Amino acid sequence: MTLVVLPLIILFVKAFEGSDGSFIGLANFIQYFTTPNLTNSLFNTIFVSITTAIISVSLAFLYAYAITRTGVKCKKLFKFTSMLPLFAPTMMLGIGLIYLFGNQGIFTHLGLRLPLYGPLGIIISEVIYTFPQVFLVLLVSFSFADNRLYEVAEVIGTSPIKTFFTITLPSVKYGLISSIFIAFSLSFTDFGAPKVVGGNYNVLATDIYKRVVGQQDFIMGAVVGMILMLPAILSFTVDRFTQSKNQSTISSKSEDYKIKPNKCRDLVFTAYCAVINLLILMLLGTVVYASFIKLWPYDKSLTLAHYFMDSPATGGISSFFNSLLIASLTATIGTAFVFINAYLIEKTRKATLLKQTAYFLSIIPLALPGLAIGISFIFFFNADSNPLKFIYGSMWILLIANIVHFYSVPFVTATSSLKKLDKEFEIVSEAMKVPFYKTFYKVTIPMCLPAILEIAVYLFVNAMVTISAVIFLYPAQFKLAAIAIVNMEDAGDIAPAAAISVLIILTNVIVRVLYELINKKIMNKNLRSHV
Amino acid sequence: MSHLKIENITKRYGRHTVLSDVSLEVEKGEFVCILGPSGCGKSTLLRVLAGLENIESGYVIINGKDVTTVPPSKRNFGIVFQSYALFPNMTVLQNVAYGLSGKKLNKGEIAAKVDQAIETVNLGDHKNKYPQQLSGGQQQRVALARAIVIEPDFLLLDEPLSALDAKVRIKLRREIKTLQKKFGITTIMVTHDQDEALSMADRIVVMNNAVIEQVGSPVEIYETPKTAFVADFIGTVNFINSTSAVRPEWVGIGSEGGVPGKVTDIEYRGAFYRLFVDSQHGHLTVDVKADVKNHVNVEYGTDIFINIPNEKIICLEAV
Numbered sequence: 001m002t003l004v005v006l007p008l009i010i011l012f013v014k015a016f017e018g019s020d021g022s023f024i025g026l027a028n029f030i031q032y033f034t035t036p037n038l039t040n041s042l043f044n045t046i047f048v049s050i051t052t053a054i055i056s057v058s059l060a061f062l063y064a065y066a067i068t069r070t071g072v073k074c075k076k077l078f079k080f081t082s083m084l085p086l087f088a089p090t091m092m093l094g095i096g097l098i099y100l101f102g103n104q105g106i107f108t109h110l111g112l113r114l115p116l117y118g119p120l121g122i123i124i125s126e127v128i129y130t131f132p133q134v135f136l137v138l139l140v141s142f143s144f145a146d147n148r149l150y151e152v153a154e155v156i157g158t159s160p161i162k163t164f165f166t167i168t169l170p171s172v173k174y175g176l177i178s179s180i181f182i183a184f185s186l187s188f189t190d191f192g193a194p195k196v197v198g199g200n201y202n203v204l205a206t207d208i209y210k211r212v213v214g215q216q217d218f219i220m221g222a223v224v225g226m227i228l229m230l231p232a233i234l235s236f237t238v239d240r241f242t243q244s245k246n247q248s249t250i251s252s253k254s255e256d257y258k259i260k261p262n263k264c265r266d267l268v269f270t271a272y273c274a275v276i277n278l279l280i281l282m283l284l285g286t287v288v289y290a291s292f293i294k295l296w297p298y299d300k301s302l303t304l305a306h307y308f309m310d311s312p313a314t315g316g317i318s319s320f321f322n323s324l325l326i327a328s329l330t331a332t333i334g335t336a337f338v339f340i341n342a343y344l345i346e347k348t349r350k351a352t353l354l355k356q357t358a359y360f361l362s363i364i365p366l367a368l369p370g371l372a373i374g375i376s377f378i379f380f381f382n383a384d385s386n387p388l389k390f391i392y393g394s395m396w397i398l399l400i401a402n403i404v405h406f407y408s409v410p411f412v413t414a415t416s417s418l419k420k421l422d423k424e425f426e427i428v429s430e431a432m433k434v435p436f437y438k439t440f441y442k443v444t445i446p447m448c449l450p451a452i453l454e455i456a457v458y459l460f461v462n463a464m465v466t467i468s469a470v471i472f473l474y475p476a477q478f479k480l481a482a483i484a485i486v487n488m489e490d491a492g493d494i495a496p497a498a499a500i501s502v503l504i505i506l507t508n509v510i511v512r513v514l515y516e517l518i519n520k521k522i523m524n525k526n527l528r529s530h531v
Numbered sequence: 532m533s534h535l536k537i538e539n540i541t542k543r544y545g546r547h548t549v550l551s552d553v554s555l556e557v558e559k560g561e562f563v564c565i566l567g568p569s570g571c572g573k574s575t576l577l578r579v580l581a582g583l584e585n586i587e588s589g590y591v592i593i594n595g596k597d598v599t600t601v602p603p604s605k606r607n608f609g610i611v612f613q614s615y616a617l618f619p620n621m622t623v624l625q626n627v628a629y630g631l632s633g634k635k636l637n638k639g640e641i642a643a644k645v646d647q648a649i650e651t652v653n654l655g656d657h658k659n660k661y662p663q664q665l666s667g668g669q670q671q672r673v674a675l676a677r678a679i680v681i682e683p684d685f686l687l688l689d690e691p692l693s694a695l696d697a698k699v700r701i702k703l704r705r706e707i708k709t710l711q712k713k714f715g716i717t718t719i720m721v722t723h724d725q726d727e728a729l730s731m732a733d734r735i736v737v738m739n740n741a742v743i744e745q746v747g748s749p750v751e752i753y754e755t756p757k758t759a760f761v762a763d764f765i766g767t768v769n770f771i772n773s774t775s776a777v778r779p780e781w782v783g784i785g786s787e788g789g790v791p792g793k794v795t796d797i798e799y800r801g802a803f804y805r806l807f808v809d810s811q812h813g814h815l816t817v818d819v820k821a822d823v824k825n826h827v828n829v830e831y832g833t834d835i836f837i838n839i840p841n842e843k844i845i846c847l848e849a850v
Contacts, residue, residue: 151616153629
């Protein structure tokens with residue numbers, strides 16, 4: 001908990017301090033808002049994020065509708081493909097665009113000249129990046145439906161359009177609102193895509209990077225860090241609000257939605273899903289292809305050389321193994337940490353105020369962009385007065401930053417799976433004089449195993465792709481794969497950057513598939529034990 | 532010509548047959564209850580009538596017109612579900628008006644009809660509330676108002692009372708019955724509750740395992756059930772042998788004369804006592820009034836004599 005709160009407080013304090021450490025109130029913010037360059041990137045960011053949110057939510061809305069409410073074929077495949085961008089660092093999306101539409105891009109050579117570097121490139125990347133996350137939220141909203149409502153409408157003779165606007169749309173209203181905010185704040189804080197395809201178009205995330213890493217201007221970095229948090233905080237608040245509103249609309253008596261056969265509609269939506277899938281596959285496929293090409297676009301013979309490139313300056317294949325190590329540690333230590341925390345909060349029978357505070361603190365990281373976490377960690381761990389200073393500059397700070405950064409979602413997963421267990425387990429065990437840790441080990445953990453696995457995979461995948469928090473914190477001799485991508489791209493080595501991206505996405509897909517297989521086994525076993 | 536007629540309907544879910552060659556006729560203004568255990572196909576039959584399920588074979592005929600393939604909206608049914616299925620984002624008023632707004636009516640006419648329907652179910656004070664703000668009984672009344680406001684030819688009720696508390700259920704039972712008689716609306720209700728069926732229906736259709744076991748008035752169903760299933764499903768019954776049975780309240784007891792038996796247990800049921808008697812007819816359940824019990828002086832283990840009047844013996848079809 002301390003690791004969340006203290007760095008944040010320091011970030012907050014720094015934003016109001018002069019370079020000599022004295023309190024100067026809003027002066028930093030005033031300076032920020034009167035510097036045209038800086039405010040410019042704020043407006044750029046807002047423009048990009050709004051456009052992204054509109055496009056991404058519209059596309060994902062149709063996609064989620066297709067998957068849940070129509071008889072589209074190969075839904076599993078469609079679902080899986082649309083999830084692929086989640087497994088890739090956002091730089092990979094930018095790199096894919098460069099190979100397709102950049103100066104030497106495939107389509108550029110075919111005569112399609114797009115002004116890729118700048119807002120267009122950023123928006124396309126962000127749309128693809130936010131699409132799966134928005135889709136997942138909408139998928140959940142769409143899958144909660146009471147078929148009886150539709151039957152009533154049908155018996156009464158309501159037109160399909162009126163049914164859509166009076167039943168379907170209101171039932172997904174909150175999911176829709178949440179997803180707009182999610183798309184907005186994700187693209188508002190993303191660093192990877194603008195870094196690669198942003199060109200001279202400044203956005204906040206690249207600004208903060210230049211300020212801190214380039215000019216060592218930590219104070220202004222803190223100011224931008226604070227601004228970066230705003231949409232996420234807003235989105236977080238909206239989300240809490242909508243979740244509390246959402247509960248009453250669906251009851252246990254509801255019937256699942258039944259899809260009516262309609263060939264024409266299914267055909268249209270299948271085509272739509274296929275197009276979206278093709279676009280995603282084309283983008284990622286191009287990166288895979290390019291990573292094997294000797295010298296794009298001049299020498300198209302195949303090579304594995306890019307995969308073995310390694311340099312002390314930019315990083316390379318060794319960074320990939322560093323990432324594997326950190327991701328594995330994040331997954332194991334992080335999962336244990338998250339689950340035990342959730343258990344303690346959930347099973348504490350007394351002290352509700354303490355419990356609520358702990359719960360609230362556990363949800364906060366959801367609102368924290370990685371860049372803000374990165375900066376606040378610099379302030380916190382690099383302070384001479386901090387006894388933990390030795391952590392700064394070691395790989396452990398990356399581990400801690402990852403766990404804090406990705407803490408909230410697993411925490412919610414763990415809490416809700418714990419809530420499903422019978423509250424009386426502990427009391428019964430106590431009555432039988434079985435110590436609580438034995439119950440925890442023998443009952444709680446086995447029962448929550450699916451959730452635990454899900455948490456581990458979530459932490460692993462995110463630790464593999466993340467760039468935002470760690471970009472400020474990585475030790476020079478311990479580069480992560482995502483950082484290597486940024487450095488290589490900076491140095492013009494796009495092909496090796498592509499190769500590393502491919503390794504990351506491949507690893508994540510393998511981990512995910514393994515998870516699905518194991519999960520299926522557990523589910524089958526559980527089914528048997530319940531019969 | 533009957534108002535509603537279904538002929539030889541068969542419906543399958545994969546290999547599982549839910550309705551097997553079912554036929555039934557319903558007269559105008561009738562209140563018909565379809566009664567049966569869960570999974571017997573009764574709800575499916577109702578959904579077939581409404582046009583919500585496709586069928587493998589058979590016909591649905593309304594006023595002599597084949598409507599088997601007519602979509603639900605063209606059949607003019609009002610429907611009420613167990614789960615109320617109210618639109619959570621609309622007020623009572625909007626829920627009831629929902630079905631009228633597509634019809635060619637002006638605003639005044641709609642308002643008048645909606646008001647009348649809401650008054651009919653006694654919800655005048657709750658017009659502007661949302662479903663979540665209402666009790667279960669009130670929600671079901673809204674669903675009822677929404678169903679009748681479109682002035683349907685038929686009212687279909689799918690276990691409308693099952694989700695409610697016992698007291699509310701009995702109150703609403705009477706209200707629905709009164710409303711049905713007042714408007715003379717042909718009503719078909721699905722239920723698994725025998726009391727509900729006996730007290731509300733003009734005719735009861737007893738279903739089991741995808742077929743209709745028996746159709747008849749409540750009195751016929753109770754007093755002259757045709758099959759062992761019907762006899763056993765409605766009320767309590769003593770099987771004397773494979774083709775004859777008797778209701779517990781029709782068995783007489785006395786201190787002499789008749790078949791000898793021994794009382795093995797006694798339950799106090801408020802209005803009566805239920806005795807469990809071992810006799811040569813097997814283990815019998817016998818319901819007697821308190822004064823009879825006291826008169827015969829029945830205790831645990833008492834030897835008594837039982838009488839089964841011949842005219843009260845139910846003759847069952849041999850299976």
